[in-house]
Amino acid sequence: MFREIEILDAAAVAELQRIAASAPFVDGRISNPHNNAKQNLQLHDAAAGKRSADIVLKALTASEDFRNFTFPASVAPPLLTRYTPGMRYGAHADAAYLQLANGVLRSDISCTVFLSDPATYEGGALRITLGTRDMHFRCAPGTAIVYPSDTLHEVEPVTKGERLVAITFIQSRIKDIFQRQLLYELNEIAALEGLGMSQENFSRLQLVQQKLYRHWGEKP
Structure with missing residues (x-):
């Protein structure tokens, strides 16, 4: 269960690129010194970090597609993270709990927002393993990849140029991925077909949606 979502417009991407160009970055292992798989740089400036986080967070919460998914x-x-030639992030699953x-x-859900034009760097694909299938993503600036945090994933080595992304993690009101997918599909059906249904049947579908949301949901 993953999705590509257009999150940032060109102006927001440009502003994030400007922040990254003028702010200091440090070894990404500062947040996890024992993680030998992690070879990247992360933003290390409180003011720049807040500005960049606010831009991305505002765009995420404004996206109906993101909220629905x-x-x-x-x-x-x-958090802005940077990869230069030779850097990578080996196969890993994200930590179950984060201290904020x-x-x-x-x-529950991990999110990578691409900020570099894929034509400006080589390698650096986000590789996600779902079951027996590997998927590779090198997306246009402003595009977010949203996927389960417990999936095995990696950033393949960057061989040329610079890969700049923002990463974040989401706690969902629907903890169980199977339940979350079912509710998402029901909501999509209601949105796409609701106007073509009789009012009685559409009301019954809405009742099922809200009952499941109440039954499965947590943390309003």
């Missing part, structure tokens, strides 16, 4: 209860502050300034977030 993730059912977000909490979203971690997005305002409490603990359970990472």
Whole structure:
């Protein structure tokens, strides 16, 4: 269960690129010194971090597609990360719980927002393993890839240029991925076919949707 979502417009992408160009980055292992798979750089400036996080977070929460797909209860502050030639992030699953300034977030869903034009760098694909299938993503600037945090994924080595992305993690109101997918599909059917249904049947479908949301949902 993954989705590509257009999140940022060109102006927002350009502003994030300007922030990254003028702010300091440090070894990404500062947040996890024992993670030998992690070879990247991350933004290390409080003011720049807040500005960039606010831009991405505002765009995510404004996206109806993002909200409908993730059912977000909490979203971690997005972080700018950079990969230069030779850097990679080996195969891993994201931590189940993240300690944030305002409490603990359970990472149900991971999100990568691409900020570099894929024509300006080589390698650096986000590789996600779902079952027996590997998927590779090198997306246009402003595009987000949203996928389950417990899937095995990696950033393949960058061989030329620079890969700039923002990453974040989402705690969903629907913890179970099977339930989340079913509710998402029901909501999509209601949105696409609702106007063609009789009012009685559409009301019954809406009742099922809201009953399942109440039954499965948590953390309003």
